[in-house]
Amino acid sequence: MSQQDFVLAVEGLTVSFDGFKAVNDLSFYVDEGEIRVIIGPNGAGKTTVLDLICGRTKTTEGSIKFRNKELTKMKEHQIVHAGVGRKFQNPSIYEDLTVFENLELSFPRGHGVFGALAFRRDAEVMAKVQEIAEIIFLDDQLDQRADLLSHGQKQWLEIGMLLIQDPALLMLDEPVAGMSVAERKKTAELLNRITQDRSVLVIEHDMQFVEDIAHRVTVLHQGKMLSEGTLEHVKNDPKVVEVYLGH
Amino acid sequence: MFASNHFFKRRDLINYGLLAILLVVILPLSMDIFRLNLVGKYLSYAFVAMGLVLCWGYGGILSLGQGVFFGLGGYAMAMFLKLEASSPEATAIQSTPGIPDFMDWNQLTALPWFWEPFHSLTFTILAVLFVAPLFAYLIGVAMFKRRVGGVYFAIITQAVAAILTILIIGQQGFTGGVNGITDLRTLMGWDIRTDEAKYILYFVCVAVLFACLLLCHFVLKSKLGRLLVAIRDREDRVRFSGYDVSNFKIFVFCFAAMLSAIGGAMFTLQVGFMSPTLVGIVPSIEMVIFCALGGRLSIIGAVYGALIVNAAKTTMSEAFPELWLFAMGALFIGVVLAFPNGLAGLVESLRERFLTSRKAAAAAPAKQPEPEPDDADELDTNTRAVSQS
Numbered sequence: 001m002s003q004q005d006f007v008l009a010v011e012g013l014t015v016s017f018d019g020f021k022a023v024n025d026l027s028f029y030v031d032e033g034e035i036r037v038i039i040g041p042n043g044a045g046k047t048t049v050l051d052l053i054c055g056r057t058k059t060t061e062g063s064i065k066f067r068n069k070e071l072t073k074m075k076e077h078q079i080v081h082a083g084v085g086r087k088f089q090n091p092s093i094y095e096d097l098t099v100f101e102n103l104e105l106s107f108p109r110g111h112g113v114f115g116a117l118a119f120r121r122d123a124e125v126m127a128k129v130q131e132i133a134e135i136i137f138l139d140d141q142l143d144q145r146a147d148l149l150s151h152g153q154k155q156w157l158e159i160g161m162l163l164i165q166d167p168a169l170l171m172l173d174e175p176v177a178g179m180s181v182a183e184r185k186k187t188a189e190l191l192n193r194i195t196q197d198r199s200v201l202v203i204e205h206d207m208q209f210v211e212d213i214a215h216r217v218t219v220l221h222q223g224k225m226l227s228e229g230t231l232e233h234v235k236n237d238p239k240v241v242e243v244y245l246g247h
Numbered sequence: 248m249f250a251s252n253h254f255f256k257r258r259d260l261i262n263y264g265l266l267a268i269l270l271v272v273i274l275p276l277s278m279d280i281f282r283l284n285l286v287g288k289y290l291s292y293a294f295v296a297m298g299l300v301l302c303w304g305y306g307g308i309l310s311l312g313q314g315v316f317f318g319l320g321g322y323a324m325a326m327f328l329k330l331e332a333s334s335p336e337a338t339a340i341q342s343t344p345g346i347p348d349f350m351d352w353n354q355l356t357a358l359p360w361f362w363e364p365f366h367s368l369t370f371t372i373l374a375v376l377f378v379a380p381l382f383a384y385l386i387g388v389a390m391f392k393r394r395v396g397g398v399y400f401a402i403i404t405q406a407v408a409a410i411l412t413i414l415i416i417g418q419q420g421f422t423g424g425v426n427g428i429t430d431l432r433t434l435m436g437w438d439i440r441t442d443e444a445k446y447i448l449y450f451v452c453v454a455v456l457f458a459c460l461l462l463c464h465f466v467l468k469s470k471l472g473r474l475l476v477a478i479r480d481r482e483d484r485v486r487f488s489g490y491d492v493s494n495f496k497i498f499v500f501c502f503a504a505m506l507s508a509i510g511g512a513m514f515t516l517q518v519g520f521m522s523p524t525l526v527g528i529v530p531s532i533e534m535v536i537f538c539a540l541g542g543r544l545s546i547i548g549a550v551y552g553a554l555i556v557n558a559a560k561t562t563m564s565e566a567f568p569e570l571w572l573f574a575m576g577a578l579f580i581g582v583v584l585a586f587p588n589g590l591a592g593l594v595e596s597l598r599e600r601f602l603t604s605r606k607a608a609a610a611a612p613a614k615q616p617e618p619e620p621d622d623a624d625e626l627d628t629n630t631r632a633v634s635q636s
Contacts, residue, residue: 054487080489092484094477101473106488110470113498119470165489 007032007169007199008053012062015052022048024223025062030169035200037210039234040220041243046203047089049220050171053201054086055079066169077111085167089174089203091154095147099138099157102146103129106161128164135193136160137186152183156190163194170194171201176209188212219243254468262547263460270453280442287449287517289557290456292317294510296538296549297463298503303535304543305472306499307479308396312404313507313534315411316379318526320508322415322422323378325521326362327371328431328439348430353420362421368435375512376505383504387497394493396482405528412527427522431515439516452513456550459506463546466502475499507534536579542591551590 008030015023023045030036038046051057053064055076064071071079094102107128110119133139136156141149146157155175162170175191176184184206191200191213204210210217210231217234219226227237234240274286295313303309335345343356350358364370386407390400415422423429431439438444466472477485478492485492515521524530533556541552556575564571586593 056483056487075491076486077489077491080487086487088484092481094480094484096476096480097473105470105473105477105485108489111489111491113471113494116471116474116495117466117469161484161488 005032006030006065007034007067008201009065010049010053010062011065013049013052013059013064014061015048015057016060022223023052026220026223026225028218028225028228030199030201032199033197035195035202035213035215036218037202037204037214037216037231038218038220039204039210040226043222044220045223046220047173048223050086050173050201050203053079053171054084056086080165080167081108081111083168085162085165085170087155087158087162087170087172087175089177091151091158093146093154093157093161096145098143098145099133099149100129100142102157103132103160103164106164108165132160132164135163136190152179152187155179155183155187159190159194167198169199169201173203174205175202176204176206184209254464259464263457266547266550267457270456271450275446275449280445283449284445284517285557285561286554287445287452288514289554290452290550291510291514291517292534292537292557293456293550293553294459294513295503295507295534296541296553297459297546298506299535299538300543300546300549301463301466301475302499302503303538304545305467305475305479306496307475308496308500309401309535310404310500310503310531311401311528311535312406312408312531313503314526314528314531315404315408316383316504316507317511317514317530317534318411318415318521318523319379319382319511320375321511321515321521321525322428323365323371323374323508324512324515325428325431326365327368328434328515329428330358330362330365331434331436332430332432347423347428349423349426349428350420355420359421375508379504379508379511380501383501384497387493387500391493391496391500396496405531408526408528408531412523415523415526423522425523427520427524429520429522431519434516440519445517448513448517452517455509455513459509460546460550463506467546471495471498533575536575538589539579540582540589542589542593544588545591548589548591555590 006029010029011027013023013026014021026045026049028036038049040046048057052059053066053071055071055074055078059072062072066079066082066084069082071082071084074082094105097105104121104125107125109125110116129142130139133142136159138149138153138157138160141153146154149157159172159175172191176187179187188209191202195213202213214231216229217231218228219234219237219240221243226243227234227240229237270286270290275283278286295317298316299310299313329347333345333347338344338346338348338351341348341351343351346355346358347362365374386404390396390403395403416425418424433439439448467475474485474490474495478495482492511521511525514525537553537556538549539552540556541550542548556578559578560571560575563574567574582589588595
């Protein structure tokens with residue numbers, strides 16, 4: 001298979017923090033349109049992998065190719081412009097701004113200093129913000145300050161901020177953690193809707209949720225790949241069983 | 248200009264109007280020229296405080312070295328005025344006529360090269376406007392591109408202030424040393440020491456102040472203003488929304504530097520000298536206090552902050568010279584603890600309380616209260632912002 005077929009190709013990825021290898025010689029490939037879930041026990045390096053892909057942490061060794069573009073040398077905002085969006089584990093939104101302003105700032109225009117000065121709220125921006133707000137169930141709260149939203153709504157808002165960027169690869173770090181059952185359901189519905197025309201990389205602990213959305217699953221353990229395949233496959237992999245259930 | 252986001256809200260217009268009435272009508276009519284000239288001096292600090300509102304209040308970048316930029320602007324203006332005051336006729340008794348007196352005292356026999364261009368007023372104005380931002384740009388690139396921020400940045404700006412002061416004092420022959428550049432007389436042949444000139448310069452200062460207020464208003468109303476708040480709150484998220492955060496920090500730092508430099512030039516024109524005591528660490532910190540007291544999220548608050556603290560300083564230091572510094576320190580601590588958004592925040596919360604009580608009173612018979620126009624929540628954004636950071 002040529003590299004072209006993958007939206008994301010991670011090869012030999014290693015990061016070392018003062019000698020401790022949080023991610024160790026990891027390779028995996030994500031296809032166009034695939035929903036890949038990364039699971040693994042605490043400290044397996046799941047979040048670190050996302051940090052490495054989006055440029056938040058610098059890679060020690062190895063390569064990360066997004067549509068054949070090497071990401072390890074790029075800066076965070078360049079990676080975003082290339083088409084990779086990242087949602088953090090704790091809702092990371094601008095709490096002092098309104099929902100509208102949160103989405104507006106994420107609209108992919110006027111990213112330079114002078115572009116930002118000249119930026120205007122034209123019909124296109126208004127329409128796009130409205131559209132996204134409807135998708136994330138927040139269209140009647142556009143003028144609400146973001147810090148007054150509930151935890152689940154904040155998570156949705158952050159997902160909305162990513163959607164408005166329209167990334168080709170969406171990375172979500174525990175999108176349903178801390179949500180109520182009802183919110184969880186709505187989020188699964190939301191994710192199913194938004195993942196149709198893009199690739200998604202999700203970290204999640206909730207196995208029910210994983211079962212609902214995952215095409216393929218990668219299991220990490222101590223920074224290394226333990227198993228990979230369908231959920232059914234990894235569930236029956238004796239190595240995985242041992243790590244999860246103990247000796 | 249901004250379809251859904253009016254450039255001036257009614258409250259903005261009232262606030263600017265009140266400030267204009269105070270500065271243009273009330274103060275000039277009620278004060279003699281000596282006092283009015285002092286107000287003009289305080290207003291020159293207001294430029295710095297305004298810059299700090301953008302840089303610190305909105306952008307979250309605390310600079311403890313704004314005196315550096317104030318000084319760069321002030322010295323540029325002073326160099327021009329000094330050259331004009333040092334004509335060969337006026338300095339005929341010196342061993343080298345035609346150079347500033349302090350150079351002659353320091354055995355310099357020719358004008359240093361970097362003084363030469365300051366014969367031109369155009370060059371001087373350009374220098375006032377652009378030397379400080381250029382210097383800020385260099386500091387900004389060196390710091391922000393490496394993601395140095397917060398306390399480290401504050402300490403470095405403070406160190407720069409200390410270095411520049413030492414440099415100015417040490418290079419007496421080039422800079423006038425600890426005395427600064429004094430005995431400034433005319434601007435293009437126009438005597439700036441007369442009462443009439445002081446009146447005119449006061450009004451020029453007020454006009455420039457309003458021009459700068461409008462410029463700041465424009466920046467804060469643009470998307471860049473909201474981005475600054477976003478950067479203050481969640482720098483990482485801004486990066487992952489596709490912005491190069493360092494560029495915005497550099498911009499706002501340079502912008503604040505330019506405002507400070509304009510303030511410095513206005514200071515020199517109105518007070519008639521420039522010295523290292525206005526450049527160093529202490530004045531730089533005082534400028535932060537003006538901004539904090541006035542309200543670090545309000546450009547108009549910064550103007551009032553500069554006026555009130557300096558008026559208090561003048562009165563207090565005349566009456567109790569020893570106590571003044573302690574009083575100022577106590578004032579700063581008190582304000583930060585009690586009203587984190589300064590006077591502007593205080594006024595705002597009073598206003599809001601008044602409005603809600605009036606609305607409640609009006610709602611009782613009317614049953615359905617009118618929804619408050621989007622007016623109120625924006626300010627809310629500002630007032631609540633600081634209590635968190």
